[in-house]
Amino acid sequence: MAEVRGSDIHRRSRKPTNNTGMTRDRVVVAAEILSREHGLSGWPLRTLLAELDTSASVIYRLVGDREALVAAVVERVLDGVEPAPPGVSWQQWLRTTMTGFRTAALGCPGTARWLLLKGGTTPPVIEVMLTGTGVLEGAGFGAESPRALTYAVTATMNLVAIGDERRAAERSEGPVDHAWIAGELQRRGGTALSGLADLSRSFVDDRGADDTFGYVLDRVVEGLEVRLAALRAGAPR
CATH class of the missing domain: 1.10.10.60 (Homeodomain-like)
Structure with a gap:
């Protein structure tokens, strides 16, 4: 006993x-x-x-x-997120703010998912959305500013939320064998799937996740730059 x-x-x-x-x-x-x-x-x-x-x-x-x-x-x-310094470009504001959100969300799993579903109801997020909308309006996005900002938040926070889900699954079901996945992709697809195999290997460590987040954020900014150029050229809003 x-x-x-x-x-x-x-x-x-x-x-x-x-x-x-x-x-x-x-x-x-x-x-x-x-x-x-x-x-x-x-x-x-x-x-x-x-x-x-x-x-x-x-x-x-x-x-x-x-x-x-x-x-x-x-x-x-989210109170711990450092705001972007005043006077920076809209691109730098987005990079600083989205990276800050990611850093904060990684420290508390589930925060990214909560942000995607209900984030607009908390004071820190409301403040960021108001500031960000103003920054984008000043850049020329006009009435599309809230939508453009929501696009940036959704694309980046979805990536964090997926990472949270993957880590939760690994805790309950055991680690995902990314090396095996990469090997299978290489075996089944040869050089055609070598890029996917390399991407799978990148999930083994935090550096790969950082690189993927940076890639997504870069593409978000580039996409918004293209849209802004179209708006300035007279594209319908």
């Missing part, structure tokens, strides 16, 4: 303190720590309650339901 320590008995038998010393910030910080370790949706509420030694009713009173709690965590995560 396993030994049961006195501290274990005390921990299991004590009742939640509910209100003592509990604040909204304390709840959100604890949820952020869990989210950074397990992902936004990777921990049950009971784990948070145990960490804080409190009850669900206290969490609800201080923060709200699970959705409100996740939104508060995302807000904290």
Whole structure:
């Protein structure tokens, strides 16, 4: 029979303190720590309650339901994004901002997916969208500015969200054998699929993910440059 320590008995038998010393910030910080370790949706509420030694009713009173709690965590995560310096070109603004979003989202799995689905509801994202729309309007995108900015966010954050899903699958199902995938592509397609084989190998390390993100961001900027040139030439909006 396993030994049961006195501290274990005390921990299991004590009742939640509910209100003592509990604040909204304390709840959100604890949820952020869990989210950074397990992902936004990777921990049950009971784990948070145990960490804080409190009850669900206290969490609800201080923060709200699970959705409100996740939104508060995302807000904290994105508060760390450094804004692009004033006066930079619209291209540099996009590169700096999208890279900052990626860096923040990588630190808390699930943030990129949440941004894609509900990101416009948090103050940091609203501020970025307002600033970015102004930057793009000043560059000449006009009424298309919100759509152009949404395109940039969607393309880059989708890549981060896919990476989150891949890493989550590897944790639960085991690592993906990218070397085997690359070998199969090479064997089945020869030189015709050598590029895909090289791309598969790039997923083995973070450098490959960085390179892929940079490639996508470059293509987003180039595509918007082409569109801006067309708008300046009188293309219909």
